[in-house]
Amino acid sequence: MGRHSKHILLIDDEDDIREVAAMSLETVAGWRVTCARSCAEGVKLAEDATPDAILLDVMMPDQDGPQTLRLLRQNAKTKSIPVLFLTAKVQPVERQRLKDIGASGTLAKPFDPMKLADEIAQTLGW
């Protein structure tokens, strides 16, 4: 794929989504993936590890994706990390709403494990 190794933080409350996404990014692209199952865990890991990008689920219990993004943007250590939302709602109006609150892009869920790394790289211009 012609891109350098990247470190991705994946925040999603669904175990299977996390496992499959991590497996696909590690196997297809050779990237390093750190996983979090909640907003609180994800914000803490983002602060500690400063990944190259964050994949963030929109619908999560407690604090959802947009709330998580707000916390990331308020934190000096994490405010510049690109955040891509993962969502089943990929209509243009929803994509625009997520862009307006500071997302770098929106990826469709479910995703194709063979194409996920390419979609991330293309969206972020890697």
Add this chain to the structure above:
Amino acid sequence: MSSSEEVARKLDALWQRFLPTILARLAAIEVAIESLETGRLDRERNRNASEEAHKLAGSLGIFGLASTSAMSSEIENLLSQPDLAESMAAELRKMFDSIKREIENR
């Protein structure tokens, strides 16, 4: 081994690992459909089942069952309707049976 073969192999292993979760989601949906079939409408149960259908759609999609995933999204939408009628039970059951078959055959 090519990366696509490796991904397919690892995906199969993850499918086996998460199959109990997928079947539990399916069971929650069936409970809601059975309630509808027997005229015992329960909005809270339908809401929970709709959430399970949403999660099931995500799971089935990443494991390569695209059309089955779309059907699960359709069930999610139907179950989230506040005015869901008993007359929809047959359609829901048909989609449910189709999803179940696809899961068993994967």
